[in-house]
Amino acid sequence: MKKLILAVLAISVFATACSNDDDNTPATAQLTLNLSGLEALGNDFVYEGWLIVDGAPVSTGTFSSVKFPQSFTVDAMQLEEASTFVLSIEPAVDSDPAPAPTKILAGDFSGDMANVSSNGIVADFSAASGTYILATPTDGADNNEFSGVWFLSLETGSPTVGLNLPALSAGWKYEGWAVIDGTPVSTGTFSSASGFDDNASTSMFKGDMGDGPMFPGEDYIQNAPSGLTFPTDLRDATIVVSVEPYPDNSAAPFTLKPLAHQVPATANDHEDLTLGNGPVMSLSGTVSR
Structure with a gap:
């Protein structure tokens, strides 16, 4: 009987060892994100995390909720070997396995923690500044000059770069x-402060006398959004410069707003007005493993 029991135990140990040898399931670990300032992206886009392992991106999964902390189950070895964490904005239906260009947060791991920020991966806005004027150069009229905003400077007497x-x-x-009576109305998107913005020739708001000067800006002359009336008066309105993901599916400003200014009620048209720091100049958070 003892020999039989020993034989059964030996077979059992052998079978268990073989099972363990054949189990190629990788060990997993938890990655925890604790981020601040992110906003919901709507139905068309999601956030996706990436570990940079030996210079290559490895997805940690997508998410839509902006309530934190959030945890994700990832490959333990890849997590241990990761040097950097990156967060990108991706199409909700995405056939491309690589990260999109729209990367919003990044940071290097130091031990088990990475401090992530939008500075550097988007841009550093700590030295951002700018001026703008109130004027309506696209309609040829001089009785509604407070109805347009242009990001330029007239300090020298001629238009120069204002941002x-x-x-x-x-x-x-x-x-x-321009945030008019609580409603943000776009002046247009742009990549350079020294040329026309992207909608200079197609704006539905501008007047009929031309596209205006070769700087970002807008005249709010016609085709006002529901609830507003154009021409308008931008005194007491708030002027904002935001940073937007491209492409962008939202008609509202994105969370990054490095410059802003409330137009003084006593402002004059065609005078330089100074933009100050906006409400959100950077995004940040921590990633732990």
């Missing part, structure tokens, strides 16, 4: 806004 902004990483564009 001091860093170059953006791929996947991002600037966009100007």
Whole structure:
């Protein structure tokens, strides 16, 4: 009987060893994100995390909720070997396994923690500044000059660049806004402060006398959005420069807003007005493993 029991035990141990040898399931570990300032992207886009392992991106999964902390189950060895964490904005239906150009947060691991930020991966706005004027050059009239905003300076007597902004990483564009009676209305997107914005020739708001000067800006002359009336008076309105993902499926400003200014009630048209720091100049958070 003892020999029989020993034989059964030996077979059992052998079978268990073989089972373990044949089990190629990789060990997993938890990656935890604790991020602040992100906003919901709507139905067309999602956030996706990436580990940079030996220089190559490895997805940690997608998410839509912006409530944190959130945890993700990932390959333990890849997590241990990762040098950097990156967060990108991706199409909700995405056939491309690689990260999109629109990367919003990044940071290197130090031990089990990575401090991630939008500075660098989007741009660093700590030195951003700018001026703008109120004027309506696209309609030829002089009785509604407070109904247009142009990001330029008239300090020298002639129009010059009004915005001091860093170059953006791929996947991002600037966009100007006038917040009129609580409603943000775009002035158009742009990549350079020294040329026309993207909608200069197609704007539905501008007047019929031309596209205006070769700087970002807008005249709010006609075709006002519901609830507003154009021409308008931008005194007491808030002027904002935001940073937008490109492409962008939202008609509202994105969370990154490096420059802003409430137009003084006593402002004059065709005078330089100074933009200050906006409400959100950077995004940040921590990633732990």
